[in-house]
Amino acid sequence: MDLDARLEKVAVLGAAGKMGSGIALLLAAEMAKQKIKPENKDRTYALHAIDVSDEALCGLVSYLRPQITKIAEKSIVALREAYKGREDLVENSDIITAFVDEAMSVVRPSSKLESTAGSRLIFEAIIENKDIKIDVLKKLDAICPDAYYLTNTSSIPITVLDEGVGLGGRIIGYHFYNPPAVQKLLELISSKSTLPEVVELGTELAGRLRKKVFLANDIAGFIGNGHFMRDILHATGEVARLSGELGEAGAVYAMNRVSQDYLIRPMGIFQLIDYVGVDVCRFIMQVMTEHIEGETLEDDLLDRMAEAGVMGGQYANGSQKDGILKYEGGRPAGVYDLEKGGYRLFADGDWTAKSDEKLGAMPEGNAAWRALLMDPKKEQKLATYFGNVASSDAFGAGLARTYLVRAKEIADKLVSDGVANSPEDVNGVMTNGFYHLYGPINEYAGLVAAA
């Protein structure tokens, strides 16, 4: 059965969740594009959007319509061509409305697993819990015997799911990044038993969804989280080291600045933890520890934060919840102080000034991430800047140097452990999925290591 045939009957599990809703959006648009082709007029398309929460499914429908409209608006040139034969559709607005209706008619929201019977492609994006995932997939396998499974798990090895359900290799890791409709990166994880035709089909589909695919091997955490989680541990280790002098909140503030401003990343490490969710990070570390021999990923700071109810994550509208950092208008405005049991605002008192003073002068040539993003002379400017980081005696520059060196070590190990097939794959995931301006395996790390 080829991709076109499989795309007639598709299911998304956890369709009302953060990832599931985005995946459902991409699929609804792709299936509608198939559906309107004249040669497919006799085919029926169904996208079963399954979630345990009925209430959330209502939200899914109201999310999908405006999002599909945006996709249609952007695809107007192609859609006009596709609808050439429809004399009744003249203006762009007629065509966009027709396409949106077509896509919405494909979507079948339901809280009943049984309605997926006969599905040929199943995207799994439910809660990150091995036992629940295995249990749900088992039930599905009984009613969708030919299906291929594409799981969005962030950390659980694909082999564990495959063997737990008994899928005989009909499963692949299909790791979208959040939000799936926007992020270009797709980490494709095949286990030793994943059937070659599943890899092939997954790759072909990724192309249609205009995703940039990077292959990862089946080791818990894969490339993206494999790097991110260890990066967190480096930052929190530095926080522990600096806490005596700066206080814990002051140290968190300092390391968030080092990871954002000094390394020129889109957001600081603690903001990124909040973006993903404190608990999600802890959970991924736990799963990695469970499946990776000889390495324990545990973080005392995250554990204490979680215990105090500091969670991060996002509201339904995508805005950031307070976590380790407090946010005002989407921007960090304070740090949670575990001793005090509340947020310390940047604006209150001189505690941030103390940390800034400790960091010292910013090395020359520093620029904001956003400013360099589109700069054609980006590489040259980064090289000059990191040259200055290498030679600066400011304390902050020293923290940036150790950070860069550690980030490269983590990346090198992902390659030597066989998680990634090449340094390019690690760099590709970090630049495309995390929007870093440069991959962790770079010449700057060598430059500063020499210093």
Place this chain on the structure above:
Amino acid sequence: MKKLRRRIFATAGSNTISLGTGRKEFHPKKPRPGLEHYIKEAGQGALAQINDADNIDEGVIGNFMAARFNRQGNLAAMMPMVDAKLEYKPLIRVEGACGSGGLAISTGAKSILAEMADTVLAIGVEVQNTVKAVYGADILGGAGYYAGQRKNGHAYFFPGKFSDRAGAAYEKYGYDKVREAMARWYERAVLNARECPKAQEHHNSTEDLFAAGMTPPNPKTFCEHINFYDCSKVSDGASAVILASEEGLD
């Protein structure tokens, strides 16, 4: 007729800024001034240069498709918002696609030639940033032959027409030469705009304008033979001028 039978003077011109992407004041998600604002600003700018609005005999306003862009018809009835003294004077709205402002002027001139008026306030106004470009293209496409050509036309109907002409020019003179000429044209237009504080591209600070103009056309997202830089942007704004006979000038 070879010669106008009366001399006609144009005076007291007034322009608003051209608002749209590229201007610092423009933010797609924030509320913006509407028709009323621009009509008043341009009209009052002209009237401020003469003694008294009572000296105006007639008003003409040119606009294309406000009924779709702004859900507003009968624009002539908005002219007294410029000055209450225009109330009960002959006011008329004219439309002729991109030539609407020009029609306002020639209509005013006709009244003067016909000795129906000695002074006419002519205004042109457009507020088109109310819809996304993809829907704006539908509305602007109304300047073409809807029943005969819209269905088979490009999503961006008029850019599509110009793209066809550019394609013909590539064939005749070679792609490189024409592309370079159009890029130079774009560069000149922006350089001129930088000299004019009210121009939409006044804040454009692109270093290498020519390089931007050389961007290869992308038929997947836009037209086959032209790029975005070859096209003027969507703007909101208005202009006004007072037309007068010799008597009116007094």
